[in-house]
Amino acid sequence: xxxxxTNYLVNxxxxxxxxxxxxxxxxxxxxxxxxxxTGVRVYAEEGIQLAYSGGAIIEDRTxxxxxxxxxxxxxxxxxxxxxxxVVTRGPDRKYKMELYKDAITFGPGSDTPFTIDPYTGxxxxxxxxxxxxxxxxxxxLPNLDFHMSLGIVQDSAVGTYxxxxxxxxxxxxxKPINITAVDLDGLKDQLEMAYIRVGGKDExxxxxxxxxxIEPVSPLSHSEEVIQKLIFATDNEIPFVYTPCPLAGAxxxxxxxxxxxxxxxxxxxxxxxxxxxxxxxxxxxxGLMSNMDMRTTVYCYGSPEMALLSAAYTQITKWLGxxxxxxxxCSDSKMFxxxxxxxxxxxxxxxxxxxxxMIHDVGYLEQGLTSSPDMMVASNEIISMVKRIxxxxxxxxxxxxxxxxxxxxPGGHYLDHDHTYNRFKTEIWRPDxxxxxxWENWESAGSKTFRDRVHDRVVEILEAEEExxxxxxxxxxxxxxxxxxxxxxxxxxxxxxxFG
Amino acid sequence: MSEIYEQLSTAILEGDAxxxxxxxxxxxxxxxxxxxxxxxxxxxxxxEVGVRFKRGDMFxxxxxxxxxxxxxxxxxxxxxxxxxxxxxxGKIVMGTVKGDLHDIGKNxxxxxxxxxxxxxxxxxxxxxxDVFIKxxxxxxxxxxxxxxxxxxTMRAMxxxxxxxxxxxxxxxxxxxxxxxxxxxxxxxxxxxxxxxSNAPGGAxxxxxxxxxx
Numbered sequence: 144x145x146x147x148x149t150n151y152l153v154n155x156x157x158x159x160x161x162x163x164x165x166x167x168x169x170x171x172x173x174x175x176x177x178x179x180x181t182g183v184r185v186y187a188e189e190g191i192q193l194a195y196s197g198g199a200i201i202e203d204r205t206x207x208x209x210x211x212x213x214x215x216x217x218x219x220x221x222x223x224x225x226x227x228x229v230v231t232r233g234p235d236r237k238y239k240m241e242l243y244k245d246a247i248t249f250g251p252g253s254d255t256p257f258t259i260d261p262y263t264g265x266x267x268x269x270x271x272x273x274x275x276x277x278x279x280x281x282x283x284l285p286n287l288d289f290h291m292s293l294g295i296v297q298d299s300a301v302g303t304y305x306x307x308x309x310x311x312x313x314x315x316x317x318k319p320i321n322i323t324a325v326d327l328d329g330l331k332d333q334l335e336m337a338y339i340r341v342g343g344k345d346e347x348x349x350x351x352x353x354x355x356x357i358e359p360v361s362p363l364s365h366s367e368e369v370i371q372k373l374i375f376a377t378d379n380e381i382p383f384v385y386t387p388c389p390l391a392g393a394x395x396x397x398x399x400x401x402x403x404x405x406x407x408x409x410x411x412x413x414x415x416x417x418x419x420x421x422x423x424x425x426x427x428x429x430g431l432m433s434n435m436d437m438r439t440t441v442y443c444y445g446s447p448e449m450a451l452l453s454a455a456y457t458q459i460t461k462w463l464g465x466x467x468x469x470x471x472x473c474s475d476s477k478m479f480x481x482x483x484x485x486x487x488x489x490x491x492x493x494x495x496x497x498x499x500x501m502i503h504d505v506g507y508l509e510q511g512l513t514s515s516p517d518m519m520v521a522s523n524e525i526i527s528m529v530k531r532i533x534x535x536x537x538x539x540x541x542x543x544x545x546x547x548x549x550x551x552x553p554g555g556h557y558l559d560h561d562h563t564y565n566r567f568k569t570e571i572w573r574p575d576x577x578x579x580x581x582w583e584n585w586e587s588a589g590s591k592t593f594r595d596r597v598h599d600r601v602v603e604i605l606e607a608e609e610e611x612x613x614x615x616x617x618x619x620x621x622x623x624x625x626x627x628x629x630x631x632x633x634x635x636x637x638x639x640x641x642f643g
Numbered sequence: 644m645s646e647i648y649e650q651l652s653t654a655i656l657e658g659d660a661x662x663x664x665x666x667x668x669x670x671x672x673x674x675x676x677x678x679x680x681x682x683x684x685x686x687x688x689x690x691e692v693g694v695r696f697k698r699g700d701m702f703x704x705x706x707x708x709x710x711x712x713x714x715x716x717x718x719x720x721x722x723x724x725x726x727x728x729x730x731x732x733g734k735i736v737m738g739t740v741k742g743d744l745h746d747i748g749k750n751x752x753x754x755x756x757x758x759x760x761x762x763x764x765x766x767x768x769x770x771x772x773d774v775f776i777k778x779x780x781x782x783x784x785x786x787x788x789x790x791x792x793x794x795x796t797m798r799a800m801x802x803x804x805x806x807x808x809x810x811x812x813x814x815x816x817x818x819x820x821x822x823x824x825x826x827x828x829x830x831x832x833x834x835x836x837x838x839x840s841n842a843p844g845g846a847x848x849x850x851x852x853x854x855x856x
Contacts, residue, residue: 256823256824297794301794302795360744390747392704393751394747435703437702437704438696438702438703440703440841637805640832641801
């Protein structure tokens with residue numbers, strides 16, 4: 144029997160904190176001050192009315208917007224009905240993304256204009272085929288729990304690319320997806336496609352097939368499109384991510400605490416509106432926060448500040464009881480190289496250790512402008528490694544193994560001991576792509592670098608023969624939604640091909 | 644006389660927007676021409692800012708402070724220069740195109756261009772093609788700058804250029820475009836005259852477009 148002294152504390156996992164409880168509260172109550180005294184600008188009458196009906200103060204009206212000030216009690220009321228757990232499921236119902244305090248899931252990022260071609264290594268605009276291929280990679284990689292496009296489909300009509308993008312993803316994966324929508328019409332079409340894929344609204348309600356990405360613009364601005372999406376998602380039981388992307392020093396204070404206050408203010412507006420519209424509406428908040436690089440003016444995806452801010456914000460969301468849209472697996476490097484691996488390792492470890500929930504942007508390079516299959520495969524290995532660290536070191540009589548030590552004694556060995564035989568597979572992490580061979584064997588296997596091995600895996604996954612995930616009729620039905628959308632929006636397109 | 648030039652260029656370099664106009668006024672009182680104050684003081688300072696920024700010794704917030712100081716000086720000098728018939732860099736009409744609320748990049752380019760000596764007409768964001776056209780008619784700019792952050796709103800850049808063409812104004816202005824998803828190839832496709840991949844490069848590009856670099 145396990146014997147322990149009194150007052151004995153167990154660390155079942157490592158713990159990691161950036162902020163103390165008091166600091167979290169200081170940031171939260173400051174956000175309430177900003178929301179009440181500075182206010183946020185809302186560019187949609189529907190949103191302004193919704194806030195007003197709930198008790199918000201409306202000031203400084205313009206033709207298309209108003210300043211909305213939310214009193215603290217209204218936020219309290221909203222938080223009281225906000226769900227702490229949000230779940231989506233893939234078309235294959237065994238794949239679940241369950242988001243709640245300290246539950247981590249990983250997935251790619253969305254909508255990069257560019258991608259690295261897996262065969263030429265060249266950067267170019269992303270296409271339908273790329274988006275499908277990225278979905279196939281997510282399907283094949285065991286440490287990715289949900290999917291995002293990793294490319295904007297740019298070989299379709301421009302104003303309706305979101306439907307094609309969703310179709311491409313459905314062709315490649317049966318895991319849950321976080322979608323983007325061009326506008327409200329794009330969202331409606333994709334919901335229709337999801338109903339087709341999952342078999343109707345009742346089935347959707349047992350586990351929504353997708354969540355929706357919604358991004359208010361920092362500082363403190365909420366566009367018409369954002370509010371329309373929020374309301375539609377709320378009405379239709381679509382879980383959604385409400386994430387501003389404040390840029391410390393440019394669209395938010397350069398001090399990270401100030402950026403966190405502002406981001407939280409922006410997210411709280413989303414929480415208040417959604418809960419006013421429908422108490423209990425599921426949402427996830429971000430958070431995608433970083434600093435502007437003051438030499439190049441870019442949004443840093445690999446900076447220590449990005450990882451640190453996201454971790455701090457995760458703690459705030461845990462305290463609020465709302466799932467967090469964390470950010471990791473991304474880099475500012477232009478190719479999958481040493482910098483990319485280093486930055487991804489840092490931010491994946493930080494996001495996982497702090498307990499971020501929907502950890503996205505795996506596969507991002509170049510400040511989120513380019514996606515890389517190699518970065519995705521390498522991150523899968525990094526996540527695997529980090530997951531081992533998260534398991535910590537259980538300290539029990541059995542794991543301390545005093546009897547085994549006594550049994551082997553000075554000068555013996557443990558290799559053929561039952562204790563080793565029974566436990567080495569669960570205790571010790573085994574790498575997949577990381578190399579630990581002796582020199583001669585590594586050399587005779589072709590002297591391959593980590594980069595080579597990662598790329599080989601990419602090609603192996605992409606060239607594997609698979610049964611289509613969508614049967615012919617289903618594909619046709621889904622495709623028809625896309626084609627009808629193209630037809631409806633034809634007049635908005637340019638009369639030449641935008642992307643050559 | 645050379646002392647005031649040096650003080651002016653130092654004030655610009657240090658981003659001192661209160662000292663710069665004082666020095667400009669002092670120079671004018673001493674009988675130095677507006678053109679000489681501009682060329683030997685303000686521009687010398689801004690050129691050094693450019694050199695230091697490229698070298699990595701100055702950063703964007705510092706460059707913007709210098710640009711502010713430059714603008715404060717130009718506020719006094721511009722009307723005098725115009726009156727004396729001196730050739731100025733001209734105006735740039737700037738806006739984030741229809742459907743897009745992303746403002747920061749366009750504002751950054753505006754500030755950089757202002758620092759380089761252009762006069763900026765900032766139309767804000769979500770700017771309809773008509774509003775661009777109205778502004779071109781009203782302000783007769785040398786350049787129109789457009790920004791977009793989304794592929795869907797990049798399309799609006801194409802629509803806006805087309806609208807400018809249809810209004811018969813395309814020949815009167817140069818057009819430059821920028822924004823995260825925009826690239827040179829796209830700029831060429833929609834018939835823009837220039838593309839800037841980053842805000843600091845924007846001012847350089849603007850000068851090239853009017854033949855001043």
